[in-house]
Amino acid sequence: MKNRDQALSRRDFVRSASLSGLTLMLGVSVPGLGKSTSEIINISSADDQGTELIPWISISQSGQVTLLNHRSEMGQGTFQAIPQILAEELEVNLDQVVVLSAPANQRKYGPQPTEGSFSVRGWYKQLLQVGATARQMLIEAAGNQWNVPVSECLADNGQVIHRPTGRKLGYGALVEVAARQTPPQNVPLKKRREYKLIGKSLPRKDIPLKTNGSAVFGLDKKVPGMLYAVVERNPRFRGKVKRFDDSKTKAVPGVKKVLVVKRAVFGNLYEGVAVVATSLWAAMQGRKVLKVEWNDDGFEHLDSEQLSAQMRANLKKPAPSAPLETALRNAAKQLEAVYETPYQSHSCMEPLNCIAHVQENRIEIWGPIQEAVWIQNDLSERFGVPKENIMVNMTFLGGGFGRKGFTDYPYEAALISQAVKAPVQVVWTREDDMSGGPFRTGAFYSCKGGIDEKGNITAFQTVTAAQWFWQEWRPEPFPDPEPLKENHGNVDGLLSPYLKAIPQYSFGGVATRAPIPVMWWRSVYASTGGFASESFIDELAHAAAKDPLEFRRNHLPDARYQAFIDRLEAVSQWKSRGKNAGWGVAITESFGSICAHVVSVSRKTDGKLKIDKVIALMDCGWYVNPDIIRAQVEGSIIMGLGAAILHATTFKDGKAVEQNFNTYPMPRITDSPEIDVHIMDNDENPGGVGEPGLPPFAPALCNAIFDLTGKRMRTLPFKLDDL
CATH class of the missing domain: 3.30.365.10 (Aldehyde oxidase/xanthine dehydrogenase, molybdopterin binding domain)
Incomplete structure (x- = not known):
């Protein structure tokens, strides 16, 4: 082929x-x-x-x-x-x-x-x-x-x-x-x-x-007459260009033009100054000596601590659900917990880049494009060019995770091409890519639950506080939080059959407002919601003095889930787990698939904690290529590992702090546990594969740590060496 x-x-x-x-x-x-x-x-x-x-x-x-x-x-x-x-x-x-x-x-x-x-x-x-x-x-x-x-x-x-x-x-x-x-x-x-x-x-x-080396990624693509551009963007995202001094920049050999450019991020236009040159090196050298003064008035310059405080406060805003509160009071045992997850960068192996060529009533785009039609529609609307005259050519992508499904970087490239009347490749440096956003939002979850004398869940509630990326299209404030509705809604990542077994449940959330741009990230909100829901399910299991896997089985009556747990129990050898290691399980559901991880942890000879093995089971129904499924689950586990114990994006004075891998460390081979992936065979409709493998990892790991140490990890990321 x-x-x-x-x-x-x-x-x-x-x-x-x-x-x-x-x-x-x-x-x-x-x-x-x-x-x-x-x-x-x-x-x-x-x-x-x-x-x-x-x-x-x-x-x-x-x-x-x-x-x-x-x-x-x-x-x-x-x-x-x-x-x-x-x-x-x-x-x-x-x-x-x-x-x-x-x-x-x-x-x-x-x-x-x-x-x-x-x-x-x-x-x-x-x-x-x-x-x-x-x-x-x-x-x-x-x-x-x-x-x-x-x-x-x-x-x-x-x-x-x-x-x-x-x-x-x-x-x-x-x-x-x-x-x-x-x-x-x-x-x-x-x-x-x-x-x-x-x-x-x-x-x-x-x-x-x-x-x-024959595969053509976005950075490999070249077109005749192409110029190169890099952009100095405002590190506070919503700030405007007040003035700039490009005298030294224009003295760099190869620099052709310096101009203000805008990047459309949902409902906002973010400004920067583009340096266009005959080579990428010349553009980058010109940017180094460019001096830009920003106008950062009119919006908050938030720190991570302020964002976290706002989310904690927002958890308390929704009025309670009266039926659920009654069910909690009547329960034999009640439990409450709050889970915290941080902002994350996409950090694809290939940073953002895009080639645009804007001509009279015609636009052509080349690059690592994850959502070609949306980009075509966006450019048509913004430039007034008929859709049939806009060609969006997809190269291979060096990772995407949702970030390359957005319209901002092709629009920025098209604006620069229009200004210089030539095809232009805009290249984001690693620092641009990791600190420019949009990011996965930080998210806080307040969970309440009640269990009866037999160890069954009688009441379950989750309140979410996070930035919602769709609010970026709505600059007006959201209305005040409404009372939580009983037996209504869901939380991303939570297995749907739980709601058949739990008499009273309620879900709700409050939008955190901030000038930090956010968007989808691999598995979207299931990566945060799954951590909260499956960690809390595990806490309820231990409060009920039940085996964590058997506790889940008792609350998942559907035949598909029962067969899934049977297989998970067999492939993980759950019933024969030893006493010298901690074992944790989590099962999440997203994008039409069910995925479970069983994680085992133990102590090294120096007393530090290590992850020994991850056993994964994927039920994506009808499937095409088992090796692709295994590769996607393995990659999801490694990505989930990094987000759980290694990296997060934090903010100081409204700016992203982590800008490269020296402060946003990725998992290395020595950090990677043994991974064993299994696939269910059934006649269910096909589900997703690229995203559902990520959400179970963090809760399974934290549940295993509790099993070994008795300590609950409710805040990500954390350092294994500190436990």
């Missing part, structure tokens, strides 16, 4: 997929364009019909199969998984195909965000159906050519075989006939037991590209 780095128009797609003659290209019509449901369409007739569609499969007369990946690849595996789904029903070997990445075009390719762990679970049915339809058309073409019943033919490994005679025809030889057919609808799909590719740990085809 090969990758081609190119912008993909329909003409490019046809040209790249076909050497000569007719080409069989199949896609899916987009509902809402005169149709109520999706429909498989032969693209050769789509232009005549005025139909917009997703062209996923192309087969040329030479036999070349081209598959389209309409999602960005940032390490999570869509470059492998989406073609693997298509190839399964198409009956081709992945070594035989070329994979192309689609540009932004919502009318042709549908929604294209790589977020919410949605790539497979949102598109697998359409992908399977397109592959099956193409296969059936080729089989029918062969049956007609041989004048035999179609039922006597089957497809295998890029060819159609006539069972009685053993005759074979490659797909390329059948394209001319198949390309003129009307695609059949609702072709039966394979049974799961018949899969040859799906469910198999096939080697990822992007890995060789990324190890031999």
Whole structure:
């Protein structure tokens, strides 16, 4: 399977997929364009019909199969998984195909965000159906050519075989006939037991590209006539440029222009001064001698201590739920706890960067883009350019975690390109990337619970105090907190069946207002909410004198969760755990998947605490590639480890303190425990994989520490060596 780095128009797609003659290209019509449901369409007739569609499969007369990946690849595996789904029903070997990445075009390719762990679970049915339809058309073409019943033919490994005679025809030889057919609808799909590719740990085809240096990431991309830019941005985020002195900057050889530029972050415009030059080095040297005076009036310059104090105060604002308070008073035991989680930087391996070329009524973008369509729509609205004249080209991403799904950095690059009338690559330094935001918000959770004489939860409440990223679009103050509603709502990460077993529960929250920009971070609020809910569930289990895993089993009546706990108990050998180590468990639910971690900790010979092993179990329903799942869970655990015990973003006088890895340390190999990942097999609908593996780690670790030391860890991050 090969990758081609190119912008993909329909003409490019046809040209790249076909050497000569007719080409069989199949896609899916987009509902809402005169149709109520999706429909498989032969693209050769789509232009005549005025139909917009997703062209996923192309087969040329030479036999070349081209598959389209309409999602960005940032390490999570869509470059492998989406073609693997298509190839399964198409009956081709992945070594035989070329994979192309689609540009932004919502009318042709549908929604294209790589977020919410949605790539497979949102598109697998359409992908399977397109592959099956193409296969059936080729089989029918062969049956007609041989004048035999179609039922006597089957497809295998890029060819159609006539069972009685053993005759074979490659797909390329059948394209001319198949390309003129009307695609059949609702072709039966394979049974799961018949899969040859799906469910198999096939080697990822992007890995060789990324190890031999041929993969094109955003920082690798170059276009003719390109200039380079770096931006001195206000470290207090909302401040404005008062004045700047660029006399020394313009004296640096290669510097072409210095200008004020704005970055749109939700409902705010953040200002900076851009230095544009003929090389990145010249731009960076020019920035070093640039002098900027900021106007930071009109907003608070908060410290982390002030933010934390505000969140603690906000936990007390909602009026109580009367039914829940009654249930708490009547409980045999009551418990309260507050959990605190910090702000976090995304800190992707590849810092932010973007190339923009703004021309008359046309804009083209290249870079590590996580949400191509949103960027296309944003630029269209801000520049007044029709969407069809805006091309957003996705390169490989060196990590994303939600940060590269935002619109601010392409908009900033486009403004600079417009000002200098040339393509410009804007590069964020590591310090820019880690201190410029938006960040994962800090979050505080106040939990209350009651249990009866039998050890069952009778009342459960969580109040959340955090910045909510959607409030950034609403500059007006939020209304005063309302009374908490009983038996209403949820908290991110909490297993939904708990609410069936608990008679009285309530959830609510208060928005913390601050000039610190915040947004989604891997697993969004499940990374903080899961820590609070599963830590508190564990505290309730111990208050009830119950085994923590059995306590969870008793409150999760659904058959899927019972089977999940059975498997978790077996793979972790929970019942045979030793007495010289602490064991902790946490189970969270997010993005359609259930994930559990069992963590074991012990003391080293010097008395310091160490993490021995993490056993993970993922239930993401129907899945494509087990190795991708294991890799994502392993990566999530390491990311969760860093956020739990190593790093946080703090603020002093309104500025981010941690600006590089010397003060925001990442887990090293020596910090990494043994990790053992297991996957549930069932017939549930597919869930996400890239995000659900993170939330259980911190609560499982803290629950294990309690099991060993008797000390509850309710504030992240903390240092293992201090325990």
